[in-house]
Amino acid sequence: MVKMYYDSDCNLSILEGKTVAVLGYGSQGHAHSQNLKDSGVRTIIGLRKSSQSWAKAEEAGFEVYETAEAAKKADLIMILVPDELQPGIYEADVKPNLEEGNVLMFAHGFSVHFKQIDPPEGVDVIMVAPKGPGHVVRTAYAEGQGVPSLIAIERDFSGRAEQYALAYAAGIGAGRAGIIKTTFKEETETDLFGEQAVLCGGVTALMRAGFDTLVEAGYAPEMAYFECIHEMKLIVDLINTKGFAFMRYSISNTAEYGDYRTGKRIITDETRREMKKVLGEIQDGTFASEWISENKSGGRAKFLAQRRIQSEHLSESVGAELRKMMSWLKK
Numbered sequence: 465m466v467k468m469y470y471d472s473d474c475n476l477s478i479l480e481g482k483t484v485a486v487l488g489y490g491s492q493g494h495a496h497s498q499n500l501k502d503s504g505v506r507t508i509i510g511l512r513k514s515s516q517s518w519a520k521a522e523e524a525g526f527e528v529y530e531t532a533e534a535a536k537k538a539d540l541i542m543i544l545v546p547d548e549l550q551p552g553i554y555e556a557d558v559k560p561n562l563e564e565g566n567v568l569m570f571a572h573g574f575s576v577h578f579k580q581i582d583p584p585e586g587v588d589v590i591m592v593a594p595k596g597p598g599h600v601v602r603t604a605y606a607e608g609q610g611v612p613s614l615i616a617i618e619r620d621f622s623g624r625a626e627q628y629a630l631a632y633a634a635g636i637g638a639g640r641a642g643i644i645k646t647t648f649k650e651e652t653e654t655d656l657f658g659e660q661a662v663l664c665g666g667v668t669a670l671m672r673a674g675f676d677t678l679v680e681a682g683y684a685p686e687m688a689y690f691e692c693i694h695e696m697k698l699i700v701d702l703i704n705t706k707g708f709a710f711m712r713y714s715i716s717n718t719a720e721y722g723d724y725r726t727g728k729r730i731i732t733d734e735t736r737r738e739m740k741k742v743l744g745e746i747q748d749g750t751f752a753s754e755w756i757s758e759n760k761s762g763g764r765a766k767f768l769a770q771r772r773i774q775s776e777h778l779s780e781s782v783g784a785e786l787r788k789m790m791s792w793l794k795k
């Protein structure tokens with residue numbers, strides 16, 4: 465079992481007199497920086513001059529600098545720009561400004577684990593990764609709660625890397641919920657597997673296949689959308705708050721019986737074998753090198769073509785019409 469840490473295990477005072485630079489002010493960036501500031505940690509923001517977030521960060525009360533300048537001013541540098549841009553930004557703006565004793569930080573292990581970033585000796589390399597999207601990291605903190613987070617130590621030059629990771633995690637509110645220690649390898653591989661096989665790739669393919677089956681059998685696409693796509697949230701919310709058994713307690717006995725009878729015919733031994741293959745391609749770097757070369761090839765043609773093809777699926781237009789009927793979905 466994993467080791468858990470809470471606020472009482474964290475010592476925020478290790479960050480006293482230190483400056484944290486948060487590079488990027490997107491989903492995670494705005495949340496980490498605002499929480500750290502409210503926790504009393506001196507936090508500055510690093511962005512491109514042209515960034516639309518520049519004004520937003522200033523309005524939130526931050527000193528904002530160009531990425532290289534922020535990295536130079538900081539003792540701890542948290543890289544919260546998109547993973548595929550990290551190697552370029554690191555080479556141009558961060559690496560030239562790293563000093564011995566600095567702490568280089570990430571919220572996902574991809575760049576370091578797959579050696580897209582190879583930090584010099586003399587810096588600590590750590591991860592603090594909230595298990596939730598940025599807006600939840602911020603709103604939970606503002607309500608006196610926190611989002612559980614992972615920490616990992618790739619390099620401990622100072623001998624205090626774990627203390628830095630715990631202090632930063634506490635600063636963003638994670639110590640109120642629980643902090644789990646992992647490794648860059650474990651976080652990266654499980655994160656990629658989860659999003660590909662289950663959360664994103666698996667779930668959307670399952671919903672689409674169910675939708676297509678009903679539509680091809682002559683049922684109304686609107687009915688197919690409700691049953692196979694829209695209602696997923698009701699079930700997932702039950703699982704999310706209380707687990708599988710409670711979800712099954714909440715649904716009808718008919719639905720529960722059908723669940724036991726049919727689930728194993730959908731996720732078959734063949735599917736499980738394929739999941740193991742997918743995991744293998746993540747572990748041996750096949751997936752990473754494919755995605756890295758897609759980004760290097762300029763234009764990301766295959767990626768963008770898939771985005772377009774997927775967005776043209778019948779379920780998208782049917783769903784857009786049905787969602788207009790649901791006033792509570794409108795922001």
Ligand code: NAD
Nearest residue numbers: 488489490491492493511512517544545546571572596597
């Ligand atoms: P994002 O796309 O929301 O934000 C990226 C930000 O980077 C932009 O808002 C912009 O301010 C900045 N940026 C873009 N190009 C830049 C450049 N050239 N120079 C400087 N700044 C630039 O990204 P995110 O989702 O917050 O992801 C950041 C990191 O957090 C990633 O490593 C990701 O894997 C990790 N993470 C994300 C989530 C999540 O739910 N979004 C959860 C856990 C970890």
Ligand code: MG
Nearest residue numbers: 572655656659
């Ligand atoms: Mg991920």
Ligand code: MG
Nearest residue numbers: 690691695719
């Ligand atoms: Mg039903």
